Amino acid sequence: MKMNKLPLLGLAALLAACGGGDQKAASTDTDTTTAAAAPAAAPAPAAPAAAQGNVVEVRMVTSADGASGHFEPANVTVKKGDTVRFITDGKTVHNASFPPAENVGKSNLPAPGPYLTTPNQNYDLVVTMDPGTYNYQCDPHAAMGMKGVLTVQ
Numbered sequence: 001m002k003m004n005k006l007p008l009l010g011l012a013a014l015l016a017a018c019g020g021g022d023q024k025a026a027s028t029d030t031d032t033t034t035a036a037a038a039p040a041a042a043p044a045p046a047a048p049a050a051a052q053g054n055v056v057e058v059r060m061v062t063s064a065d066g067a068s069g070h071f072e073p074a075n076v077t078v079k080k081g082d083t084v085r086f087i088t089d090g091k092t093v094h095n096a097s098f099p100p101a102e103n104v105g106k107s108n109l110p111a112p113g114p115y116l117t118t119p120n121q122n123y124d125l126v127v128t129m130d131p132g133t134y135n136y137q138c139d140p141h142a143a144m145g146m147k148g149v150l151t152v153q
Contacts, residue, residue, distance in 0.1 A: 090119030
């Protein structure tokens, strides 16, 4: 009699597995729809950025040995509403960050920018900070001196 129960258990397991597959497909469809909705919301903030102020370019240049780099120019003066476009040479990973520890007493600091890796990849920062001076850096290369100053008028 034990022999007869095994094929029934196997058939039950097979049916359960097939039923589970349909549920996963439904979940995947839901996840795909949710993921598709997220990128549609992301471009909305970018539209006002393009319409505001001047665009000032800052290049992220990797040192010859690839171990560090520098910003060109490192010191930038802008007005509130301008856009600072950080552009990488793509020779190593760079970003632009305004760490609170380097900007004591300052509020409304932007979040760290994304890590840029390919030639001419860029990150646009719309300046929303109040007038003053702000220290920025490349997080991976800050200890090696890849820093700059942004002055907001």
